[in-house]
Amino acid sequence: MKKITGLVLALTFLHTIAFSQDEDYIQNPTFGVHFIFNDFKSAQAIRSTSLGAALRNKQFGKIKEMSPGLAVNYIHGLSPHFDFSGMLTGSFLDYVYQDGTSSGKDHLLMELDASVRGKMFSNKYVVSPYFQVGIGGSKYKGYWGAFIPVGLGLQVNLFDEAFMLINTQYRVPVTPITNYHFMHSIGLAGVIGKRKTTPKVAPPPPLPQPPPDADGDGITDSLDACPQVKGLAQFNGCPDTDGDGIADKDDKCPNEKGLQRYQGCPIPDTDGDGVNDEEDKCPSVKGVARYQGCPVPDRDKDGVNDEEDKCPDLPGIAANNGCPEVTAEVKKRIDVAARNIFFATGSATLLAKSNKSLDDVAKLVNEDANLKLDIEGHTDNTGKPASNQTLSEKRAKAVYDYLVKKGVSADRLKSAGFGQDQPVADNKTTKGRTANRRVELKLHYD
Secondary structure, eight states: OHHHHHHHHHHHHHHTOBOSOOTTOOOOOEEEEEEEEEEHHHHHHHHHSOHHHHHHTTOSOOGGGSEEEEEEEEEEEEETTEEEEEEEEEEEEOOBOTTSOBOSSOEEEEEEEEEEEEESSOTTBSEEEEEEEEEEEEEETTEEEEEEEEEEEEEEEETTTEEEEEEEEEEEESSTTOOOEEEEEEEEEEEOSOOOOOOOOOOOOOOOOOOOOTTOSSSOTTTOSSTTSOOBGGGTTBOOTTOSSSOGGGOSSTTSOOOGGGTTOOOOOTTOSSSOTTTOSSTTSOOOGGGTTSOOOOTTOSSSOTTTOSSTTSOOOGGGTTSOOOOHHHHHHHHHHHTTOOBOTTSOOBOGGGHHHHHHHHHHHHHOTTOEEEEEEEOOSSSOHHHHHHHHHHHHHHHHHHHHHTTOOGGGEEEEEOTTSSOSSOTTSHHHHHHHSEEEEEEEOO
16 A cells, blocks of 8 residues: 555656646657567456455466567657557467467467557656557467557657657457466667657737727727727717618617618518518418418308418318319119119110100209219129229210210319229128129219
C-alpha cells in the first residue's frame, strides 16, 4: 500500500513540472527501438485462476522464463491526448499454443500491431501514463494469426526530442493459431524531423476607446433615438423586431411582419380561412385556397359539396354520396325483370320469353335520363371456370345489346361477367345451380 501511495504522489509531483510548451501540444512523428519480453506463463496463470490469485501465489513469470526480442515502433500524434502507434516485434521462441502444445523448437515470431494511445497528460509534461488498444497480426512458422493488444504504459519526455517508453500489453487472441500472452517492452524513441511549433503572435496595440454606446448597436448614445435598446441605423438606433421595415415605435404589430398600409400588421384574414382578404374572393365566408377563399361549391344545392358529390349536377342525399336513391318500387321491378331473363342452355342466346322483362327494363331506364344500369352475368360451377367466365360475359353483353336496340343510350349501360366466382346458393343442388345461373341488374345514379 505504501508503494502505491508513493507512486501516486510521485505522479502528482511530476504532473506539476511542465515544459514551456503550447497548451495544444501534439506529439510529432516519432521512431523508437525497444527490447521486448514475451510472457506466456503469467497469462496462463491469470486464465487458470484469476489476477488476484496469481498475485497472491506469485505465479507470474520471471524474466528468465520470458522470450526476449526486439521491436521498432512509429508514433504519430492525433491530438494532445491521443496518438497513433504502430509496433513491429520479432523474437525467437518455442510458441505455446492455446491447447498447451508447442513445436519443441525455437522459430521466429513476428507480430505487428496498430493501436491508439490515450495519454493522461499531454507532452507538455515530463511523465504521462497512457493506455492503448488496437488490433494486430502475427506470423509463426508460416501461419498467420490475429490478436487484440490492450496495454498500459509510461512515457517519459526527454526535452521534447526523445522519449523513454515502458509498456506492458496483454495480447488477446482472435484466431486459434494465436495464444494469450503479455508483451513487455522498454525502449527509446526520437522525434523525426523538426518539431512543429505554433508561432506566437504579438498582441495588437490597444485601440482607442470608442464613444459611449450603451445598447451596443453601433450608434453612439448622442445620436441614438433609443439609447437603451439595440436598434438599426435606418431607424436612428431604434429596433424593428419583426423586420418588416417599420420601427417598433410606429408598428401596431411589432412582433409580426406586416405592411405599411396596415400600420405594420399583416394583411387581415377576416374569415380565418388562411386566405388573406386581398386574395379572398369570399372574405367574410370561410373557404379554401384552391377556390380563392370561397367554400367548395355545391352546384346541385343538395348539401354535399362538388368534391364529395358523385352526382354534382343531380340533387341527392349525403348517405348516397350526393346521388338520388333509386326508389324501392323501381328496384323491385328491376329485380323481378332480372329473374325473368332466360338463355338457351350453355349459350348466350336470349330466349323470347325474356323480351317482356327486358322491354320493361328499357322503359324504366328511359323514363329517367339520369339512371345508369350495370348488367352482371353469373354461372354455376358446371364445366370449366374459364368457359363459365366467357359465358357470363357473353350473356351480360347479350342483355346490353338488347337494351341498346330498345333505345337505351350505350353510355348509360355497363356489362361484366363474373363466371362462377360469386354464387348466391349451393352449387351441390339443382335448385342452387339454377339460382346461380343469373343476370343481375343494378340501377344507380353515379
